[in-house]
Amino acid sequence: MEREHDLESILIVDCGSTTTRAALIDLVAGEFRLLASGETATTVEAPWSRISIGVREAIRQIERRTSRVLLSAQGQPIVPEREDGSGVDGVVATVNAAVPLRVAVVGLIRDLSVESLLKATDCSYVVVQNVVARDDGAAKGRAASSLQAMMRDTLQSRPDAILFGGGVDGGAVSPVTETARDIAAILSASEEGGRVHVIFAGNKEARTEVAGVLGECCSLRVVNNVRPTLTDEDLASAEEEVRGLYRESKMGRVPGFGELKSWVSAPILTTAEGLELSLRYLARLYELNALVVDLGSATTHVAGVIDGHYGSTVSAELGVGYGAGKVLEQAGMGQLLRWLPFELETHEVKNQILNKILRPMTVPETEQEFQLEHAVAREAISLTVRRARNRWLGKRSGAQDGLMPPVDLIVGRGGALSGVASLGQAALILLDAVQPTGVCSLALDHSSLLPQLGALATVQPLAAAQALGRDGFLRLGTVIALAGTGREGGVALKVKIDYDDGQSIRVEVPFGALEVLPLATGKRAVVEMRPSSRFDVGLGSKGRGATTEVAGGALGIIVDARGRPLSLPTDENKRRTTIQEWMWELGI
């Protein structure tokens, strides 16, 4: 591994399920900056079946843009940088091109151990195939054989891993060992039993017995109890094991991963892990409550740092490409159709979505295709945000029932957000899906750098920090979002904006409206907000006004007076007209 001071020029790479990106970071006038980037199709699937092919191609694009030689004649990155300026000092990479880890969750009580085990699966690319709670059988008065039938079904669905827990530390051991015996009996008789990983995250007093029962018939890993007491939760150790298992049994088996691994100067992280490192850094450096929404083809990831606490929810099956079908399945047709400003037959929606799943790399070309893809984007984010709210986001300070807690910064990333025709589209998708409250900055990771910079921070934190600060974001502007609901057309918010050139404007924003007010990138203004008695500007109290300084952006100041939770008109024509008006206001 390279020493930190040796890394002055670095290639940073991210391999998503459909898109591979590479970027060159180098010193410019004593500061690390993004010099150029390249983007191409991920080459993990047949007939290419080698992830490094796409990486090489993205690097070749950088070579052409910078007239700098980065690859050797054999197609390997030249490391370290040579006297003649060819090559780089290091390569770092993040990968999200593997299929998810299939996990069965087995616990004793649904509302305790099972709930905590499920939370632990949120940290990585995991699909929970089956959930078995021992108390389900008891609650429904079913015989023990029913529970065993559930267990049998679980194991027949061939999970990669069983996340198994139950009991508080020091509590009764026998229910845990009984469950372990059920698992062991089936694994022992199964040809594939030995390949199944079992992560035990239950009562620590049961570890010896569980190891005795399961140790011979599977690959057993023992971690801290996710529920050491009835009131405490300790997910970190189970989460780390799940992440490790994904890296080892999924990411590490991506075709061509070995070649990519031989190129890098630091361990390859998953995209979610890289994103987490960048987010933690951002939140600590600027003392922010921040939220990142990563919308991919196969996966949607919402991560945040709020009051110093990190939280993360990965929806490994929800996305705008491979994951579009699951979005339709989970959200429902009505939820998708409500975002369209025109009529579209349900079979046409299904046709287009299935075509997108079959060819996830395709991009919309017509207005109708764009709108449908953006509807899928909204619902993928919305479903993930809802899960995050139930698991960690809604439990933070300032969170009102069913609403987002106020945050300082929301960053959107992913092809569907950065590939929009106008920045207003990206802003509107984020506002509709995340439904922020209060005053926050809205930004896009338009160069798709965040995960890779997180990986870079593990070996060259200064380069990561400087590149993140200078080139990491495109600031869309400041959002003022009102929580509450009011009378249609009634004034929801009176705003006075004092610009730094001495000018000021006053605006009355009616309930239901989106209003974009000018404030250019790099400019600041003082905003005086006076909400009506039915609305809260993020202070936890309706009708309470505030004055704050805000920063501008590509769009300016967006006043979102549509209320929270956001509700769309029930009348079809009115709904379409309203959506069209919101789009016009944002320049779409």
Added chain:
Amino acid sequence: MPYHPFVTRVVPNMVMRRERMLPIRGEVLVGTGNRVHPSDVIGRTSVPSEVHLLNVARALSLASTDLGPYMRLAAGNRVEEGDVLAAGSGASRLFGQSYRSPVTGVVAGVSNGRVLIQSDRQVLELAAHYRGIVINVMSGLGAIIEVKGALIQGIWGSAGEGFGVLRVMVDDPDEAIDPEKMDMSCRNAVQGMIAGSVDTRLMDVVQAMPFPVVVTEGMGRFAISDPVFELLKAYDGQEASIRGTMEARGGAVRPELIVYASYAGGDAELEGRPEFLLEAGSQVRIVRGPHMGETGTVTAIPPGPRELATGGKAKVRGFEIRLDSGAEVFVAQGNVELFG
């Protein structure tokens, strides 16, 4: 600027290697070098129809580790419903107690006080499905068959596979299949169907069909691409294997039709990673947007992003393409696939 896009192979003459695997370990009945016909059975195994996990120790009030001495049957033994699985004997503390099997099957294992019974097993025979030569045998698992013929890859397929004589049922690639036109004598013998598109409204009907359906273009109403249609017409009346199995990620198994026909146009290409990239001169197919399904040739690769002329307003990287219809269009990079 080379680019490795999505690829669909539509090739009149190719050498392909296809893995035929048993779902669980069994017996492989062919050897390397054997010539096989699609209907030949090349492997056999027995698959349990259901497994039952019985907590016998608990039922007999025994500790889970104490069941062993009371078991009357061992792993591998056949058991009928009502047969005694475990019982006390002589002066043991289980005197007079027994546990009878609630199901018929075979004892698959005894572990931790539990008995696992696999109900009656069904013999599963693995057909060759392809006409070709066995080039590798994986003992107990399956074989690899080398096949020579024309390959048409689909984009969607309903599960299953079939083998039969290829019959083109339409005169025009845009014509819908009319069941009334099908020859009554062969209607019940249909082994598979290949179509340009299927509307998702028909999905339930298609999934319920007793044979695989392979779609070449996508969902909705799209004509079958001209090169695919021409190839199908050229091989009308030839034997073919059709497979509807698909897997979108993690291996990308494509539905396909393989036609066994002799080809006079030169040596067959060995299927594998293509040696050509998407560049000027490449034969491509448009897979989204207003020109979906049309084929053409890349004429230029503009260096930077360009606005689409189709109303989406987004700027994207793409290709200038001369369609086979003669029209010149700019198409987003992601919406073009290598074809042929």
